[in-house]
Amino acid sequence: MRQRSLIAITAALTAGALTLTACGSRDDKDKESAEGGGTTVVIGVDAPLTGDLSALGLGIRNSVELAIKQANAKKYVDGINFKMEAADDQGQPSSGQTNATKFVANKQLLGAVGPLNSSVGESMQKVFDDAKLVQVSPANTNPAMTQGPDWNGGKKVRPYKAYFRTATTDAIQGPFAAQYLYNTAKKKKVFVIDDKKTYGAGLAATFKDEFTKLGGKVAGTEHVNPDTKDFGAVATKIKNSDADVVYYGGEYPAAGPLSKQMKKAGAKIPLAGGDGIYSADYIKLAGKDGKGDYATSVGQPVEQLPSAKEFIANYKKAGYKEAYEAYGGYSYDSAWAIIEAVKKVVEDNDGELPSDARAKIVDAMQDVSFDGVTGKVSFDEYGDATNKQLTVYQVKDTTDPAKGWKPVKSGTYTG
Amino acid sequence: MNAVGPVEPGENTYAQEAAAHEAAAPEPAPPARRGTRHRRTAIAAATAVALGAAGLGLYLTRPEPPPEPPPPWPSQSVSVTYTGEMSRPRAGERDFTFAVTFTQASGPPVTVRQVAQPSASLSVRTSPGPPFTVKTGTPRKLIITMHIRECGEVPRNAGLPFLEVTLRNARANERQSYILGPEYANDLSAALSAACPRTRVS
Numbered sequence: 001m002r003q004r005s006l007i008a009i010t011a012a013l014t015a016g017a018l019t020l021t022a023c024g025s026r027d028d029k030d031k032e033s034a035e036g037g038g039t040t041v042v043i044g045v046d047a048p049l050t051g052d053l054s055a056l057g058l059g060i061r062n063s064v065e066l067a068i069k070q071a072n073a074k075k076y077v078d079g080i081n082f083k084m085e086a087a088d089d090q091g092q093p094s095s096g097q098t099n100a101t102k103f104v105a106n107k108q109l110l111g112a113v114g115p116l117n118s119s120v121g122e123s124m125q126k127v128f129d130d131a132k133l134v135q136v137s138p139a140n141t142n143p144a145m146t147q148g149p150d151w152n153g154g155k156k157v158r159p160y161k162a163y164f165r166t167a168t169t170d171a172i173q174g175p176f177a178a179q180y181l182y183n184t185a186k187k188k189k190v191f192v193i194d195d196k197k198t199y200g201a202g203l204a205a206t207f208k209d210e211f212t213k214l215g216g217k218v219a220g221t222e223h224v225n226p227d228t229k230d231f232g233a234v235a236t237k238i239k240n241s242d243a244d245v246v247y248y249g250g251e252y253p254a255a256g257p258l259s260k261q262m263k264k265a266g267a268k269i270p271l272a273g274g275d276g277i278y279s280a281d282y283i284k285l286a287g288k289d290g291k292g293d294y295a296t297s298v299g300q301p302v303e304q305l306p307s308a309k310e311f312i313a314n315y316k317k318a319g320y321k322e323a324y325e326a327y328g329g330y331s332y333d334s335a336w337a338i339i340e341a342v343k344k345v346v347e348d349n350d351g352e353l354p355s356d357a358r359a360k361i362v363d364a365m366q367d368v369s370f371d372g373v374t375g376k377v378s379f380d381e382y383g384d385a386t387n388k389q390l391t392v393y394q395v396k397d398t399t400d401p402a403k404g405w406k407p408v409k410s411g412t413y414t415g
Numbered sequence: 416m417n418a419v420g421p422v423e424p425g426e427n428t429y430a431q432e433a434a435a436h437e438a439a440a441p442e443p444a445p446p447a448r449r450g451t452r453h454r455r456t457a458i459a460a461a462t463a464v465a466l467g468a469a470g471l472g473l474y475l476t477r478p479e480p481p482p483e484p485p486p487p488w489p490s491q492s493v494s495v496t497y498t499g500e501m502s503r504p505r506a507g508e509r510d511f512t513f514a515v516t517f518t519q520a521s522g523p524p525v526t527v528r529q530v531a532q533p534s535a536s537l538s539v540r541t542s543p544g545p546p547f548t549v550k551t552g553t554p555r556k557l558i559i560t561m562h563i564r565e566c567g568e569v570p571r572n573a574g575l576p577f578l579e580v581t582l583r584n585a586r587a588n589e590r591q592s593y594i595l596g597p598e599y600a601n602d603l604s605a606a607l608s609a610a611c612p613r614t615r616v617s
Contacts, residue, residue, distance in 0.1 A: 415596010
């Protein structure tokens with residue numbers, strides 16, 4: 001009997017030890033896979049999931065999905081199970097508006113993240129605002145979207161109460177690029193090109209305004225069709241000008257080939273642009289002559305933010321095959337801002353969603369404040385992010401496009 | 416005497432006893448007692464090994480206290496704001512002053528190693544002069560004297576002027592541009608225009 005007891009005790013202890021050893025990892029797994037019950041709240045995400053801009057769009061979608069999965073795993077809002085509904089706008093305003101209408105029709109959908117393009121965002125704002133459905137863009141940078149058409153010099157008026165964004169605006173991005181190119185890179189004559197779209201034309205205008213105020217000269221201006229990939233005529237004009245830098249207001253599908261063709265034509269000067277060209281795909285398209293080109297992008301480099309470490313690790317762990325790209329951290333924070341607003345509304349209503357949840361979530365969003373991937377997340381009276389940081393990047397290496405952009409200067413707006 | 420005395424073994428007495436013993440105890444007793452001892456020893460040893468292994472397993476997988484998080488990058492904890500008080504130079508004067516305030520939201524102290532501005536036509540000096548320390552909860556006011564080097568090149572109408580600040584803490588040495596906003600831009604523009612009017616006063 002004594003021997004049998006000893007064997008039993010040993011077995012029990014060993015089993016116990018093994019169980020304890022395994023506990024941590026199993027708990028984590030259970031948490032990750034937890035779906036939870038309760039009320040379903042859908043968060044929509046609209047971005048270009050196909051087409052030329054899909055690299056940025058898929059990074060947005062994946063990052064929103066990651067935020068939703070983590071909120072569910074943590075059971076962050078008691079009694080609420082979040083789900084994502086993704087819609088592809090292909091970078092087209094008409095598609096964006098159709099998607100916005102579809103989101104509004106889904107009664108379970110209480111907030112939307114997106115879109116990437118300012119022109120697409122403009123087509124969605126009224127649809128969402130009429131339905132009192134909150135929209136948080138991680139990437140729209142056109143100042144007029146939050147401050148009205150007279151933002152520059154006139155009176156700032158917020159056009160839509162339901163619209164928020166986590167990205168810094170072109171009111172800062174363009175001038176910051178101008179300051180860097182004029183003062184630091186010592187560029188004095190610029191050839192300014194834009195794609196005639198809301199984002200590109202607006203960004204080029206804010207750049208040009210500051211560059212000339214600093215004393216810089218404009219060697220030429222051009223407008224191009226971003227759907228055309230043949231920039232031979234413009235490349236020749238650039239070569240024949242005495243510009244020492246080109247500034248392009250637009251996105252990488254056109255900027256990459258433009259950089260390549262102008263250098264091939266003999267204009268061995270750098271191309272600079274905004275967050276629309278800050279992508280590994282730009283380096284792929286521009287080729288080895290893209291080395292030395294510049295881009296500004298919203299925020300501090302995500303890799304430098306301690307708050308982003310966990311996001312980067314979780315994104316990697318989730319196994320997404322597409323990179324989180326320029327807007328991953330901002331997309332995660334946009335989705336989390338909606339989750340925070342839902343949490344506030346549910347808690348203020350005895351743990352249940354009120355019948356007018358959408359309107360209450362819009363109100364709650366104004367007071368949201370949390371430490372996100374990109375730093376402190378909160379919104380000012382216009383719906384703009386209060387955390388206004390941005391960075392100048394330069395292409396330092398073209399052999400591995402994913403690692404080619406390197407930060408050369410970061411700024412914080414404290415005005 | 417009817418007393419029964421000890422019975423003396425008779426003939427075959429020992430032989431019968433031996434046969435009876437053989438039938439009753441097929442295995443000899445002493446070897447059986449040795450086997451039990453070995454088994455007990457083996458089980459005890461196995462128990463000790465198992466307990467040791469379990470203990471080692473628990474030790475190796477014990478929850479460790481989370482490592483101390485590194486301090487934030489200095490630019491993520493320090494803020495620089497324009498406090499105003501910009502002096503208005505007269506035409507031809509080359510210096511004017513204004514104030515900024517350094518604040519730190521959280522984390523260990525940050526050393527301000529340099530304060531500069533981007534234009535080649537201007538230079539700055541500060542009071543107190545760098546290096547100086549900014550601590551959480553204790554804002555630090557800095558008086559900046561802007562010196563005009565070359566009137567013809569000053570950015571008299573910049574929309575987004577900024578200060579270049581070099582910060583250092585235990586995490587990193589970092590150079591950050593602090594864009595002080597429209598009030599600073601307007602005041603700076605006014606001061607530069609006053610000091611360097613279009614019609615030069617020499």
